[in-house]
Amino acid sequence: MSTTPTPSELADRLEEEQLRELGERMIMKPAFYHLCNGEQSLGVPPNRGPMRRPLLMGDDPRLPAMPAAPTLLDFFRYRFAPQQQHLLQSARLARENGLPEKMVLACLLHDIAVVGFIRADHGYWGAQLLEPYVDEEVSWAIRMHQALRFFPDESVGYEYPETYRKIFGEDYVPDPYVVADYERARKHRWYMSARMICVNDLYSFDTSTVVELEEFEDVVGRHFRQPPEGLGNDNTPASHMWRTLIRPCNAL
Numbered sequence: 001m002s003t004t005p006t007p008s009e010l011a012d013r014l015e016e017e018q019l020r021e022l023g024e025r026m027i028m029k030p031a032f033y034h035l036c037n038g039e040q041s042l043g044v045p046p047n048r049g050p051m052r053r054p055l056l057m058g059d060d061p062r063l064p065a066m067p068a069a070p071t072l073l074d075f076f077r078y079r080f081a082p083q084q085q086h087l088l089q090s091a092r093l094a095r096e097n098g099l100p101e102k103m104v105l106a107c108l109l110h111d112i113a114v115v116g117f118i119r120a121d122h123g124y125w126g127a128q129l130l131e132p133y134v135d136e137e138v139s140w141a142i143r144m145h146q147a148l149r150f151f152p153d154e155s156v157g158y159e160y161p162e163t164y165r166k167i168f169g170e171d172y173v174p175d176p177y178v179v180a181d182y183e184r185a186r187k188h189r190w191y192m193s194a195r196m197i198c199v200n201d202l203y204s205f206d207t208s209t210v211v212e213l214e215e216f217e218d219v220v221g222r223h224f225r226q227p228p229e230g231l232g233n234d235n236t237p238a239s240h241m242w243r244t245l246i247r248p249c250n251a252l
Contacts (some may be wrong), residue, residue, distance in 0.1 A: 010156035026042040055251035069230030088211035094200040132236040133225045147181040163203040
């Protein structure tokens with residue numbers, strides 16, 4: 001008789017191990033987590049009744065530990081790793097298509113919010129996360145690619161993605177603010193920079209191909225302004241966002 005644990009049993013064991021690592025600390029999932037589940041709730045109230053335990057504040061032992069002065073590449077390794085192939089393959093395509101290095105960086109980072117922070121309005125969130133550290137053209141292009149991806153441009157061979165028809169439906173119409181940003185972007189001097197993100201965005205990336213992060217270390221080193229004290233410790237308008245990625249389950 002086989003004694004190999006089932007996937008469910010392995011998941012239960014992992015959860016038990018994680019709980020042991022947390023010790024007496026209690027994790028309070030943020031209100032946004034419950035909203036995403038269709039609930040208007042704060043979850044279990046802390047320190048009431050039988051749940052009188054201290055809340056988690058600080059490093060979460062369930063996540064890989066981050067260095068004291070984390071770099072962008074550290075975030076790729078320890079926070080973005082499960083989903084980063086889409087970014088890496090898009091950046092490789094941009095390089096093969098002869099884009100300038102800073103636009104290769106833009107393609108490498110265009111969905112950074114999706115893989116590490118939030119899906120909704122990911123272009124806007126991603127641009128805000130990156131603005132203190134990249135060329136203004138790069139952050140602008142990342143912000144505006146969110147709107148441009150819904151609109152074709154025959155001059156560069158960009159068609160409305162077939163993937164969107166499948167996941168959003170044939171009758172999907174972008175929100176008015178997306179349409180308005182598209183119209184503004186069309187008249188902007190950096191329009192083609194944002195459009196090039198769309199052109200090199202692999203909507204169905206190759207799951208059998210593995211691109212290594214090291215392939216773009218030189219591009220990051222030349223075009224990303226890494227703060228010596230580490231992302232999250234440098235007192236910029238985006239520092240709190242990087243800290244949230246480091247410790248996403250802090251109670252407050």
